[in-house]
Every structure is written in C-alpha cells, then in structure tokens.
Amino acid sequence: MAPVSSAGAKSFFTSWPLVEIDTSTLSLREGRGGTVSFEDMSDEELMREFQSGDADALAFLLKRLLPKLAAISRKLSPNKNFADDALQEALTTVWKKAEQFNGESKVVTWMYVVIRNACIDILRKEEVRTKRNISDEDLLELSDSSNFADSSLTDMVVRRAVFELPEDLRDPVCLVFLSEYSVEETSSILGIPPGTVKSRCSRGKAQLAEKLSDLGPKK
Secondary structure, eight states: OOOOOOHHHHHHTTTTTOOOGEEEGTTTEEEETEHHHHHHHHHHHHHHHHHTTOOOHHHHHHHHHHHHHHHHHHHHSSSSHHHHHHHHHHHHHHHHHHGGSSSSSOHHHHHHHHHHHHHHHHHHHHHHHHOOOOOHHEOOOOOOSOGGGGGGIIIIIIIIEEEOOHHHHHHIIIIIISOOOHHHHHHHHTTOOHHHHHHHHHHHHOOOOOHHHHSOOOO
C-alpha cells in the first residue's frame, strides 16, 4: 500500500473544501529518461505511481479530476449539501482504496462509480432520516413526464428510481439524463461505445417510466 505521510498528499484533505495543492511541489519526478512531470502523465500512470509508493501522485491526480468529480456529484445529488457530503465521502474512499484499483477500467470510470455509490448512500440516509413520503399524484405526474431531467420532482424521486436501475443501465442514465453529459462524454467516462450508451439510455428510460408508473395508484 502506498504511504500516506507525504506532506503534499495530506494537504489535499486538510485543505478541504478548497483543496488547494501547491502543484509546483508535486509536479516533477526523476525517471529513467530524466525529469518526468506529473502533468505529462495520464491518469492511469499517476495511479500506478501511487501504487508504487508515491502518495503525491494520487494527490495530484485527485486535484486534476476534482472539477469533473465535483460536477458529477452536484448533478447526481438533489442539493449542494448532499453533493458536498457525497464528494467528501467519495474522495475519502478513493484515498483509502486506490491501491485496489486493478486497471480493468479507466481511472475516471472507477472514480465515477465511487462518486455514484456515495451519492446513493447519502440519498438513502436522507430518506431514512426524513421518512420522506411521495404522493400518488406526484408519481403519476412523473410517470407522464417525457423529460426526466426537467421534471420538478427530479431532486428526490427520479434519483431514487434511477439508482435502482440495473447497473449497466443506471450509469448511462445517470450521466446523460441527470448529469447532462453528452453521449460522447458518457462514452469516455464509462469506457463503452457511444452506440451502447444510446441503447442503454433508451432501455433505462423505458424501465424508469415503467417503474414509476407501477408505483402509482392501481386502477
């Protein structure tokens, strides 16, 4: 496991939520071919550096990806407080479990899954805490909506329903309909072809409409 005592890496968390890292102290390493810059490394190369024992590499990687991760968290969460809590939880999880990354997916895909799971956990905790009730009228209104992202009920109802979709459908729907990423951006994040993103979104949206309709009052 990579060490966690590096001053630069530790500053990543002690400065939260500003997350201000002096990247000038983290950007250079001596490699076989001479001086190597973190800025010139791919996400996957930085992760390998961390797994080889350089904690600063993960701090630099998280600093690089933070805007994208924060944006995903905001889009998947019903409000800013939820988003901040989910992002903090996700970053802590990434820090603790980064040594387990096996390279079978892109780093950003793996981190997206961590963010998504953190958002689900936060939402479930809030539902338990508030014992939120959703009326039959609300469910019927939602099931008739053709644009889930624009529905006034998106904040809680749609997210709960989306998060309960099968994982292969849930992630494209989360990114395209909730996070409002393009098909191409979603393809890049998930590491699947654009055509697959489109077909899974279509199937996911159909299942979502059916699921929400089933929750309404029976005639």
